[in-house]
Amino acid sequence: MNFYYALISNWIVLLLVYSSSRVAFLVSNFQSFPSFSYWDFIEGIRFDLSALAYINAIYFLLLSISSNNKKRRAYYLVQKYFFIMTNSLFVILNNIDIVYFKFNLRRSSNEIFNLVENSQDILVLIPKFILYYWPVTLLTILQLWLLLRATPSISTNPPRNLLVNVFRILTIIGSSILFARGGIQLKPIKPINAGEVFQSLNSALVLNTPFYLIHTFNKNELEKISEFSKSEINSAFNTTKHYNKNSIRDLNVVIIIVESLSKEFVGYYNNGEGYTPFLDNLMKNSLVFENAFANGLRSIDAVPAIISSVPSLMNDPFINSKYANNNVPSLSSILNKEGYKSSFFHGGRRGTMGFLGYCNQVMFDQYIGMEDFPEQRYFDGDWGIYDEPFLVFSANELIKAKKPFFTTIFTLSSHPPFNLPKKFTNFFPKGENKIHELIGYSDYSLKMFFNKIKNKNWFKKTLFVITADHTSSETFHSKSNGYLNRHKIPLFFYLGDNSLKGNQFNITQQIDIMPTILDLIGYDKKFFSFGKSALRKESWAVIGNDQEKFLLTENGILHKNLAKFKSYKDYQLKESINIKSKDAIKLRAIEQSFNNRMINNHFETERLPSD
Numbered sequence: 001m002n003f004y005y006a007l008i009s010n011w012i013v014l015l016l017v018y019s020s021s022r023v024a025f026l027v028s029n030f031q032s033f034p035s036f037s038y039w040d041f042i043e044g045i046r047f048d049l050s051a052l053a054y055i056n057a058i059y060f061l062l063l064s065i066s067s068n069n070k071k072r073r074a075y076y077l078v079q080k081y082f083f084i085m086t087n088s089l090f091v092i093l094n095n096i097d098i099v100y101f102k103f104n105l106r107r108s109s110n111e112i113f114n115l116v117e118n119s120q121d122i123l124v125l126i127p128k129f130i131l132y133y134w135p136v137t138l139l140t141i142l143q144l145w146l147l148l149r150a151t152p153s154i155s156t157n158p159p160r161n162l163l164v165n166v167f168r169i170l171t172i173i174g175s176s177i178l179f180a181r182g183g184i185q186l187k188p189i190k191p192i193n194a195g196e197v198f199q200s201l202n203s204a205l206v207l208n209t210p211f212y213l214i215h216t217f218n219k220n221e222l223e224k225i226s227e228f229s230k231s232e233i234n235s236a237f238n239t240t241k242h243y244n245k246n247s248i249r250d251l252n253v254v255i256i257i258v259e260s261l262s263k264e265f266v267g268y269y270n271n272g273e274g275y276t277p278f279l280d281n282l283m284k285n286s287l288v289f290e291n292a293f294a295n296g297l298r299s300i301d302a303v304p305a306i307i308s309s310v311p312s313l314m315n316d317p318f319i320n321s322k323y324a325n326n327n328v329p330s331l332s333s334i335l336n337k338e339g340y341k342s343s344f345f346h347g348g349r350r351g352t353m354g355f356l357g358y359c360n361q362v363m364f365d366q367y368i369g370m371e372d373f374p375e376q377r378y379f380d381g382d383w384g385i386y387d388e389p390f391l392v393f394s395a396n397e398l399i400k401a402k403k404p405f406f407t408t409i410f411t412l413s414s415h416p417p418f419n420l421p422k423k424f425t426n427f428f429p430k431g432e433n434k435i436h437e438l439i440g441y442s443d444y445s446l447k448m449f450f451n452k453i454k455n456k457n458w459f460k461k462t463l464f465v466i467t468a469d470h471t472s473s474e475t476f477h478s479k480s481n482g483y484l485n486r487h488k489i490p491l492f493f494y495l496g497d498n499s500l501k502g503n504q505f506n507i508t509q510q511i512d513i514m515p516t517i518l519d520l521i522g523y524d525k526k527f528f529s530f531g532k533s534a535l536r537k538e539s540w541a542v543i544g545n546d547q548e549k550f551l552l553t554e555n556g557i558l559h560k561n562l563a564k565f566k567s568y569k570d571y572q573l574k575e576s577i578n579i580k581s582k583d584a585i586k587l588r589a590i591e592q593s594f595n596n597r598m599i600n601n602h603f604e605t606e607r608l609p610s611d
Contacts, residue, residue, distance in 0.1 A: 006063065007172075011052070013150040014087065017143045018048040018208055021094050024139055026205060028098045031481045032105065033205050039198040044206045046182050046197075050189060051211035053179035055090055059083045060172045088144050090210040095140045097209045099133050102473030104297045105483050106545070107191075107209050109216035109315045125382055125417075132417045191215055192547060192562055201573065216315060221322065222546070224599055225592040236589035239597075240605040241515050241529050245522035248338055251495075252462040253331070253517055254398070255306060255408045258442055259299070259415050261468035263488045264477045265439045275429060275439040278447040279466065279490075285498045289534060292491035293484075293509045293541045293552065294470045299410075300353045302469035305510035307331055307408060308362060309529040313594050315546045319354040326601045329528050330362035331514050335406045338523075341365050343401070345394045346410040347373065347385035355410075368397065380419040387413040387445035388421070395452035403458055410469070411445070414438040435474045460497040463520060465513060467491045484550060484557065484571040487543055493520065506539035507552050526605040530594065542590055551587040558583045560591075 022044055026033060033040075062079045097108050130137050182189030191212050194203035228236065267274030268283040269290075295305040296312030304310040304318045308330040314321055332342040343366040344359045346352070350369040359367045370376075370384040378389040385393075394409050401407075413419070418434040420441055428440030446466075453459055468489040471480070479485060491508065493500055493516070500520075508516075511531030519533040532538045541552045544560075551558040556577050557568045565584055569575040597603060 004171075007060065009150065010056075010060075010063075010083070011049075013146060014052050014056075015045060015048055017087075017091060017146060018052070018094065019045070020139065020143065021091070021098065022205065022208070024095070024136065025098045025101065028136075029101050031475060032101070032483075033202050034481065036202050036205055037198075037200070040195075040200050040202050040205045043195065043197045043200065044208070047189065047194060047207055047211045049179040050182045051090070051208055051214060053176045054214050055086060055210060056083070057176050057180075059086065060176060061169070063172070084144075084147055087147055091143050091147070092140060093213065094209040095136055095143075098136050098139075099129075101204065103470075105204070105486055107204055107207050107212040109212060128382065128417055222314065222595040222598055225595050227592055228589055233589050233593055234606055236585050237593055238606070239528055239530060239593060240526055241518075241533070242526040242605075243519045243523065243533065245519075245524045248524060249520075249522045250404055250461065251521045252404045252458060253335070253340075253406045253465070253521065254462060255331075255465045255467075255513070255517075256446065257302060257306065257408065257410045257467060257469050258446075258490075259411045259413070259469055260435065260472040260474075261414070261439065261442075261490055262471040262475060262480060263490050264475065264480050265436065265472070266490045269490065275431060275436050276443040278443045278450075282450075282466075282494055283492050285501055286492040286494040287500045288492040288503050289508050290503055290505045291507045292467070292489050293487045293507070293543065294468065294489045295487075295510045295541070295543060297470045297486065299469040302510060303353075303355060303358060303408075303410070304328070306467070306513050309511040309514040309531040311509075311511050311530055311542055311594065313542070313544055313546075313549065313591070314598075317354075319358050323598045323601075324354075324358070325361065326598060326603070328362065328603055331406055331517060332359075332365075333363045334518065334523070334527055336363055336365065340404050340406045341402050342406045343368060343397070344408045344410075345369075345390070345397070347387070347390035347412050348383050352384075368394070380413065380421075382417060382419055383412045383415055385412075386419075386421050387411045387442050388448055391445045391449040392452055395449045398453060399456060409449075411442050413445070414442045414472075433474045435472055454496075460495075462496045463500075463517065464494040464496070465491075465517065466494065467510065467513065482572050484543065484552070484573070504534065506534065506537075507541050507554070508534040508539075509541035509543075511542075528603045528605050530590075540586070542587070549587060549591060551583055551590070553580075553583055553586075555580045555583055558587055560584075560587055 019041065022041060026036060059079065059082055062082065100108060178184070180188065182193070191203070191207060194206040195201060200206060263269050265274050266276045267280040268288070272280070274280065295301060298317060300317040300319050301312040305312065308328045310318050310328055312318070318324060336342055342364045344355070344364045345368045346355055347370055350356045350367070350371055356367050356369070370379070373385045373390060373393055375389070378385050380386050391409070391411070398405065398407060414435060418438045420438060424441055428437045428444070430437050471486050471489060475481065475486065480488070509531065511529070512534045513531070515529045515531050516534045518527060519535050539554050543550045543552070547562055549560045557571065557573065558579065559566045559568065559573065565579050567577050567579040567583070569577045
């Protein structure tokens with residue numbers, strides 16, 4: 001077979017495979033790309049060629065090198081199966097994001113390998129996910145079959161002329177370098193360049209996962225920043241908090257994190273239309289925050305954000321990062337010193353998402369997981385113990401707990417593949433998607449939890465904080481579409497004596513929960529926090545990763561992509577406005593403070609002007 005015919009046919013087949021994955025990616029995540037165009041696909045070819053040049057560099061070099069007649073068949077088989085195995089791996093990784101993008105709204109970097117390594121749940125659930133997301137599985141099988149069938153069935157004939165052979169090799173090297181660089185421009189393309197040719201905001205659609213993986217693999221170290229002096233940082237973004245209360249109130253604290261509780265599921269926020277009748281009633285007697293945001297889109301981001309006020313400003317989750325052993329403060333470490341007993345309840349396996357290691361690091365006194373639950377017949381077959389029995393069990397443990405206590409409870413049933421106990425079949429409204437029924441079940445489970453403890457003498461002296469780990473990937477309301485809207489979560493504070501009520505409209509976030517709790521209970525010492533008390537006048541939230549960050553303020557939304565700033569009036573990022581210099585300084589100060597403190601493991605309080 002002609003060498004150039006084999007080379008070109010390989011490129012065409014691979015581009016067809018990657019283009020079909022991009023179509024499936026768009027169809028599966030259509031709500032995230034309301035303004036896509038065919039130009040996104042045209043520009044995507046540039047990034048596909050780049051990724052394929054890296055992936056197949058060795059194969060194309062093997063294809064260009066001659067072999068003698070006696071060894072040609074064996075040499076060809078090495079070429080063929082190297083091509084199939086290498087490309088099959090990256091096709092599978094590319095297709096995983098057809099589904100996984102819904103959960104984190106960006107292409108996967110090497111955190112996908114950390115997720116598998118640090119969560120035994122994922123390995124157990126892979127067969128079920130293969131069946132649950134069968135359309136993606138079928139597409140992948142067809143693509144792998146195409147790769148197998150499209151590989152040339154006979155070896156290319158080796159040239160007898162040395163110059164021809166040299167020309168072959170130069171052709172391979174030249175085309176590979178050209179494609180890998182993404183053209184003849186001064187610098188090779190990077191993920192940040194996606195969408196720049198046709199001014200598209202749909203960079204995730206333009207990109208492919210192998211390209212993103214190649215360019216972010218093992219790049220998990222933060223970069224030290226020295227833009228501002230110490231005094232300038234403290235002026236723009238002070239991480240030392242002190243609320244000057246006379247004495248700490250003797251309140252128990254319970255944080256309840258509800259899995260995938262999107263704001264659109266809660267009737268209180270949607271004129272009574274939702275799937276949470278119990279929470280809706282509870283919120284009528286609570287301090288409710290109308291503009292609360294998750295700092296990340298993964299459960300593994302939520303726990304350190306809520307407990308330690310650590311935002312998700314890295315590609316890697318904090319728990320899986322090289323900074324996981326830093327001495328970050330936490331509600332547990334602070335309240336332990338005030339005589340509280342701290343505990344963390346999660347019905348999943350002890351190793352899931354690194355929660356146990358994190359809880360040990362931040363000095364929780366007790367971690368209670370699936371293995372500590374007495375009746376394994378309530379195991380849902382996938383993630384852990386069903387919400388209702390586990391929450392009732394948690395309530396019984398709190399009844400026995402020494403007071404005062406600080407407890408975090410994390411639900412799990414409202415998570416794919418959405419298993420509902422058989423006795424509750426047709427018990428809850430089914431809604432538009434299976435998750436709606438499971439949200440109803442989790443809401444009912446919380447009702448059983450509160451029924452168990454509401455008559456105890458310590459209930460009126462207990463502060464409950466209820467929020468979500470992140471929003472659900474199953475969104476339906478148009479107001480939930482878009483990257484920033486996908487971070488909108490419920491957040492409210494309920495005091496057992498019904499004395500804490502009202503609605504607040506300032507912008508708040510998960511990292512504000514720790515300082516707000518300490519403010520409410522009257523903590524009278526200085527402490528470190530990236531967030532701020534939501535009871536105070538400040539109104540802002542920060543969302544992002546290593547390269548891209550958003551600062552949400554009353555002035556609008558400031559977007560920082562590497563060193564470039566843009567400002568928008570709306571959460572859909574359609575209406576541009578002038579950049580407010582104060583916001584730009586604050587975002588740069590947040591970035592410098594976060595990076596440098598993580599690198600230096602420095603989370604000490606600073607001297608305040610009033611000291």
